[in-house]
Amino acid sequence: MERGVIFVRVSKRDQDYQRQIEDLRTIAKTKGVKIVKEISEKISGIKKNIERGGLLELLNLAKNRAIDIVLVQEVSRLGRSTVEVLKVLEELSNLGVNVYVQNFGIETMKKGKRNPVAQFMFTLLAEFARLERETLRERILSGIDEARRKGKKLGRPDGTQEDKAAFLKKYPLVTRNLRLGISIRKTSKICDVSINTVRKVNDYLTP
Incomplete structure (x- = not known):
């Protein structure tokens, strides 16, 4: 039986990751994976790998040959920076650890060998996520600039300043x-x- 880790992450402290865990537990049971650890992070995905305690714990388990597979809901759970995501995937692959991504049902390794299709897809997905964030940021900044040009007051309404x-x-x-x-x-x-x-x-x- 394969030994696995469930890895979940949310970027905001008021977000809940329990649904991610429950879904991945079901998948682990279906795939016959024995979960040895559930790792959860509440941290921004733009953080560098060395700043993420949960991710470092995951990599340590892989280095100690304690796991065979990592279950994540989507590739962005590993990080939002394309470079950082690919670093994680590369290190896990070098250690012979498979990564299963739920929303696409793909794995990085097949029978102990790298799955080139998965590697290619992950590169594209991570890059698309980055472009989406950049587009959203540009729209927000553009909206703020437009509001200022029209003389609109930004921030809290008068009389509602937080104590x-x-x-x-x-x-x-x-x-x-x-x-x-x-x-x-x-x-x-x-x-x-x-x-x-x-x-x-x-x-x-x-x-």
Whole structure:
């Protein structure tokens, strides 16, 4: 029986990954895979591989020959950067670990050999995901610029500014790191929040 890992990721802290896990558990049972570990991450997929604790745990299991297959819902769960995704796939393939991607029903390896069709598809899918994010970002920025040209006020409506204490309560880890003297940029990376949010917290904490 193959030994497998279920690997799931969501990019926002308020998102839930339980549905991903349940679906992959069903697939593992169907394929006769014994799940030895379920790894979940709540972290942006644009982070580099070395910054992702869950991914590093997965790779360590592969290096220790503890697993034969990794089950993911879609290739973007491994990361959103094309380069970083391909690095993961290459390392797992070199270690003889198969990757099964649910939404396309494809695997990186067949009978211990690399599946060239899967490798090609993953390269395209990862690149399409990157282009989609870039297009969305450009549309958002374009919309903001257009609103400004028309004189529209951006941000919260007047009289709805969030209370200082309520805002700080939403970011306890950011507050703690800043009080420990950790820099704004490093706090942003550690807590996986935007640098502007960290700056706002810092402004509130500054007498």
